[in-house]
Amino acid sequence: MxxxxxxxxxxxxxxxxxxxxxxxxxxxxxxxxxxxxxxxxxxxxxxxxxxxxxxxxxxxxxxxxxxxxxxxxxxxxxxxxxxxxxxxxxxxxxxxxxxxxxxxxxxxxxxxLSEMRDVWVGPDERTAWVRAGATWADVDRETQAFGLATPGGAVSETGFAGLTLGGGIGHLRCKYGLTCDNLASIDLVTADGDYLTASADEHEELFWGLRGGGGNFGVVTGFEFDLHPVGPDVAVCLVFYSGERMIEVLEAYRDYVADAPPEVSLLTLSGVLPDEELFAPDTVDERKIAIAGCYAGSVAAGERALAPLREIHEPVADFSGPMPYVEFQQLFDEDYPDGMRYYWKSLYLDGLSESAIDRIAYWSGVAPSPLSTVDVWQLGGAVARVDTEDSAFAGRHAPFLLGVEANWERPEADDVNVEWVRDCLEDMRQFSDGSVYLNFPGFFEEGDEMMRTTFGPTYERLVALKDEYDPTDLFSRNQNIAPSGTARADDGGVL
Missing domain, CATH: 3.30.43.10 (Uridine Diphospho-n-acetylenolpyruvylglucosamine Reductase, domain 2)
Known part of the structure; x- marks a missing residue:
């Protein structure tokens, strides 16, 4: 209305x-x-x-x-x-x-906030301060000038603020945790127009909720976070196998990450992945599965550690090897152009059983768009070592995250692509507790039910924060935690 x-x-x-x-x-x-x-x-x-x-x-x-x-x-x-x-x-x-x-x-x-993009780095302290309009390209450019980084997104044009408030699953996660795990303080403006700083020493409960609870409690204007030595070069795995080998590759991937060193953070991408610059004409339009990730340590050790992933079978293409960290962060940028049509959802998976792998292979094979993928992100490591008492992020229990990405170009294909994502997620719930990663949420179909399932016993703790800092739900345009007794605001147009 x-x-x-x-x-x-x-x-x-x-x-x-x-x-x-x-x-x-x-x-x-x-x-x-x-x-x-x-x-x-x-x-x-x-x-x-x-x-x-x-x-x-x-x-x-x-x-x-x-x-x-x-x-x-x-x-x-x-x-x-x-x-x-x-x-x-x-x-x-x-x-x-x-x-x-x-x-x-x-x-x-x-x-x-898109013009508030400044990034300041303290190389001696290994800290940085970022305004809320920055992208990961802005952050990487400044921090890598000093051979430093913090866990970030997998596409450099992603916004720093949204990714961080939703948790932040990036290429350094198993070694250094989520983006939100590396926060030292957060500046924000509350619904009352008050400006405050949340950290481990002030507004501690709000600091807990902002790290993984989304943009529910105010307008964040800046972040202070810790940095780690990374790069300038890292060992990268980027190997593509035929879709006919998808089950074999997913099984090998599952077995590999079970004993992988913490420096390794990986994901798989399953789909056609049509790129005429990368693939031979006879394979460009065929289904493929890629294993992608990097090693957060020395290049030599990384190349040794990642070698088994390149030997699962004869690859369709293999672009693995040393690469500047900044270049690796930008590797997928061209696959997500501005203005294309996107509908994504996610589920945390209990594991990669034979049945789960079979269903992943099935759904990647029936995607209506050749640009769409079904992705499996490795979790664990440093992500799992942080207790829920220390931050609101709700996905630390899971060994894998399933991401289902419908990416297409024509509006007339909206319905069939959205239906594919929804049907895939409904099927894959049998391998999940139903919780989701807030940064891959789809739109608002599930609403409050999705948030309650995702946060479980900590949901009411987040409601108490909402009651304190935004009792009228001024900030409702997000993966919303509604204050007590308040219905979720109409989103103004849900598919």
Whole structure:
């Protein structure tokens, strides 16, 4: 349901004290300038509404009443206060991907942090401070200048903030844990417009909830985190086998990771993976399974440790070997272009039994898009060594994470691709307790039930945090923890 229009004089007062850009639905770039009624008082010179409301996932087409593109914490506080005072639906946008579409809403206010991208590194202390609009490319560029890194995403254009608040499963996880495990402090603006810092020494319970509990408790503006020596080169495994060998490869992968050194973090990707630059013409359109990952240690030791994964059978292609860590972080970027259509879901798996492997092989073989994959992420190691009392992240019990990615190009193929993901997940629940990774959530179909299943006994602890810091559910456009007695807000368009 559309919200009542905001009086023009109140918007003008908001803009007068706002240092960033306030973008309106009638803002259209014309030859580098604006020609709109809002030009007299807006700071959004050259901004274009349709560009500003677009997110990475081409399935998302929403029309906010205003977009507040913040330049600093003062702007974030102003935007939060404006939204609260006018009872606006709020979406918070970070710097990168947003597969579930929560970064934009219909009729409400988008608090856009994408220009707050600074990264500062303390090489002696092995710490860094990151503003909430940064991507992993921004973070890797600065930290690798000193031969340092923290566990991050598997695609460099992913936003730092969203990935971190959902846990953060990346290429260094088994050695150094999740991204959220490496946080030292988090700065945020609460629903009341208060600015505070959460850490092990202050607002400790909030610090617990922010590490894996999602964006439920405020607008995070910055992160302080620990770094580790990584690179500049790492040993990489990137080997492709024929889809006809999928069961054999998954069995070998399962057996390998059971005894793998903690420096190794791997995943498998099953699908057609059509890339004319990588594969011979007779295999480019055939189904394949890839094993990808790296070794967080010396290159020589890594090449020895990863060698068995390259010898399971005769590969279709093998690009393994030493590689700059930054280059490895960017390896999958081109597979996820801006504006393509994406629908992803996940489940934590109890293991890789023969039956589970059979079903993974089946579902990867019936994907309606050749760009889609069924992925199996190795967990354990440092991820499993952190207790649930230390952070809210809910997936530490599982040895594997199943990711089902529908990726396609044409809108007319939406229904068949979404149905494939849903059917696959429904089938694979027999090998899972039903909990999910918040960063691969699909959209909002499961709602509160999904969150209760995922967090289990810690769910009520998260509700208590929500009651304290956001009792009116101002921040509902996320994988939402609803406050006590409050129904989950309408998401404004669910598939």
């Amino acid at each position: 559309a919200q009542d229009p905001i009086p023009a004089d109140r918007i003008e007062r908001f803009e007068a004290g706002f240092h960033g850009d306030v973008i309106h639905p009638d803002d259209v770039r014309k030859s580098g300038t604006l020609s709109t009624p809002s030009e007299r008082h807006s700071r959004s010179e050259g901004a274009d509404y349709d560009e500003a409301r677009a997110v990475w996932n081409g399935m998302i087409d929403r029309h906010p009443a205003l977009i507040a593109r913040c330049r600093g914490v003062g702007d974030v506080i102003s935007a939060v206060n404006f939204a609260r005072e006018h009872d606006l639906l709020v979406a918070v946008r970070g710097g990168g991907h947003n597969v579930a579409g929560t970064a934009v809403c219909d009729d409400g206010l988008v608090i856009d």
